[in-house]
Amino acid sequence: MSRPIAKDHDEKRTHILKIAARVFADQGFARASMSQVAKDCGISKANIYHYYSSKDALLFDILDTYLSALRDRIIGIEMSGLDPEAQLERIVIETLRAYEGMDHEHKIQTEGIPLLPQDQQAILKTYQRDLVKQLSDVVQAIAPDVFKDNTRKLRATVMSIFGMLNWFYMWNSPADQKARDDYGQLVTKLTLTGVRGL
Template sequence: MARTIAKDHGDKRHAILTASSKVFTDVGFDRASMAQVAKACSFSKAALYHYFPSKNALLFAILERHLSQLTEHILKLERLNRSAEEFLAHIVEEILLQYQGNDPVHELQIHALGQLDKNEQHILRSHMRELVSYVSEVISEARPSLTSQGPKNLRMATMSLFGMLNWYYTWNGRRGTEGRREYARFAVQIFLKGV
């Protein structure tokens, strides 16, 4: 007979992912143990293994949840009557708001992604490529001159914008929603119009 899933299974899984991302970031993914994760979650190791069979399975679940939710959220934004520049500004703000509270996940994405097997890396990179491609299309519409010079300049511009957003947490990640909105406006202004 198949085992029934507890009513709080999703809540517990979410709590495990949140706690483990902090443990992996604080201790380092290589040095962290499932025992440390279990302790941070107030679980037994056996209970933790019921949800995730390995440390790598946990890492993949953390990154997959974050990247898939982020990509889905951004791709579902409604453009309404916004110009390409206005829509890009809206996207940038939403990306920074989605990043809020996910500093440990960013650390893991940067430092531990290579620990996963190639198939898992491919899945995660597919999410990233989808998001980057979408933002790149909006940038191309806002600044058509970038594409007239070939794909290289558009790619450099797109990745420069993501660089401004992805590293925000290292120098100002604890700022709240208003700080993120303010920085989003500033980043878009620099990106589109210069300093």
């Protein structure tokens, strides 16, 4: 007979994911141990294995939970009636807001995704591709003549925008929403000015 799911299962799982993301980000995934995660969570090693069969399974759940929620939040932005320039600003600012409090999850993506099985990598990369596609469509609409028949330039531009956003946590992690919105407006202006000058 299978063990019943505890009433606080989801709450404990969320706690484990948050603590594990911090441990993996601080120590590096290869050096981090399930024992350390359990200790920092305040639970036994046996208990953490009740939730996750391996360190890889835990890593995948951290990234799947984080990236799927990020994708749903950004793709779900209401943009009807907005011109492409306003859509760009909305996406940029909402992305920075979504990153708040997620520095550890964000940091372990680069190291973590290549360590996972190919089928799990494919799932996570699909979330990322959805975000890139949405932003690519908006950037192309801003300057269609610039990017006509030049997907390489479009991709370089879009990845440069993500670069400005993705490394924000490195030097301004504790930024509040106003600081994030201000930086989002700066990135938008830099992008619009730069795209039109290509």
